[in-house]
Amino acid sequence: MPKAQETVLEIDLKALKHNFDHLKSRLNSNTKFMAVVKAFAYGSDACELANYLQNQAVDYFAVAFVHEGVKLREAGITKPILVLHPQAANFKILIDNCLEPNLYNAKILNEFIAIASTEKLNHYPIHIKFNTGLNRLGFSENEVNTVVSKVKETSAVKIQSVFSHLAASEDLNERDFTLNQIEKFKNITEALTKAMGYKPLLHICNTSGILNYSEAHFDMVRSGIGMYGFGNSEKENKNFKPIGTLKTIISQIHEINKGESVGYNRAFKTDAFLRTATLPIGHADGIGRQYGKGKGYVIINNQKAYIIGNVCMDMIMVNVTDFDCKEGDEVIVFGPNNTAENLAETANTISYELITGISQRVKRVFIGY
Structure with a gap:
């Protein structure tokens, strides 16, 4: 490789593919893969990397905010894009760019249903997040009926996925806590699926969840840091290549x-x-x-x-x-x-x-x- 002549961040796409392939190798063939490319793809280049990954059989992309998803659409990304922390002020832009919102409390669910109804949308894909222990975003376990009733009363939206986020999947000393999160997620999704009459995609595993909790891969997994070359442990780091x-x-x-x-x-x-x-x-x-x-x-x-x-x-x-x-x-x-x-x-x-x-x-x- 040529020597640097200025300050540069050199990004190795072969290493990215290696990491993606390794993560995929830990999954069942029917488990979908969501590539998390928020924060400029963890400081690299979201548009460049997403275009590369789009050709590597990635099923979904995830970003934090609406403007990040818009940039991906402008760069030619056609795969579904989940916005993890959308703001109601950006819902119209989100819809115009076919982005899919994470709706995590009653207020934001009501606000999105309202604009989806005004726009005369039909079964627009939404994602529902439940809080199972991270205590950051998400409906509580006792709000399943609230979600079901709100979604059932409209044809403007349809639940594409239900998900949660593991708080300590990289720390095996917290295994009991993580298993409790997984069990709580199972109970929530069983109740919601039964009440809705159809089964959305289910996902809870981040990178360390993929590596440490194969029993919780469900329908889809999400990976950010692993794609960029870090396995969150000395043992797993040997299987990854920093990009x-x-x-x-x-x-x-x-x-x-x-x-x-x-x-x-x-x-x-x-x-x-x-x-x-x-x-x-x-x-x-x-x-x-x-x-x-x-x-x-x-x-x-x-x-x-x-x-x-x-x-x-x-x-x-x-x-x-x-x-x-x-x-x-x-x-x-x-x-x-x-x-x-x-x-x-x-x-x-x-x-x-x-x-x-x-x-x-x-x-x-x-x-x-």
């Missing part, structure tokens, strides 16, 4: 004498001679202020170069005192061998936060077509 490599270069090397400081607020002061490399990437690019002062490192010529001082808006400085490196050399911030998970752990955060925070001003480069 993103964040690269930059050395802009300048400085020699810092004993007693001098580096960066804003003189956050780093040296008690001995050292060499620093300045890199053109900073907190405006997604490398947050929680890094620096010895937290976090990059790879230069196969060596760890720790971030020193405060992270600047457009730059970071790293310690290269004992390195054989020069201005213009390539730098790996994270990639398959030094993963985003590794870097995130140095600042007590998670790979999700790091990869979704990569700024849109960072150039995306796609390989592996």
Whole structure:
């Protein structure tokens, strides 16, 4: 692969296919696959990746907000798109773009039925979310009859799927809690299906649910982080390939004498001679202020170069005192061998936060077509 000449996020589509194929291999052949491409496909490029995945037998896409779904439609995505957290103010746009809403409480269900009726829609697909323990969004278990009565009294909408979200599927110490969520979901969906007289698609598993709870795959599963190369455990990470490599270069090397400081607020002061490399990437690019002062490192010529001082808006400085490196050399911030998970752990955060925070001003480069 060519060496970086600027800050770029290199996205490997072959790795994406590997991850998708691995996740599919854990499913029964008739289990549908929903690809979660919210948050710019976890910081990569939702339109590019969705178009690629659309040709890999993905059944559904999921986004968080309506405008994300609109972007996919404008990019040529024709598969069904679930909007996980729609706002009533955007319902007309949602309908105009054939997006499918998650309706999670009585207020938003009533509001969507009202506009669907006004638009004279017939059996428009909706998705109903139940809260089984995450306590974030969703109808409660005792609201099944509320949902049924509201939907049955109109022909404007039809329940396409019923789903919930596992709170701790990656943590096997919480297995009893997860099994309780799954059992609660079964009870809810059995009651709803019986009352409605037809069976919607059922789904509760996220990436770790796919990997750890095969008995709960139901009709469809949802995967986000797994597609992008992370299995949420040391064991499962071996089966995945991170798709993103964040690269930059050395802009300048400085020699810092004993007693001098580096960066804003003189956050780093040296008690001995050292060499620093300045890199053109900073907190405006997604490398947050929680890094620096010895937290976090990059790879230069196969060596760890720790971030020193405060992270600047457009730059970071790293310690290269004992390195054989020069201005213009390539730098790996994270990639398959030094993963985003590794870097995130140095600042007590998670790979999700790091990869979704990569700024849109960072150039995306796609390989592996």
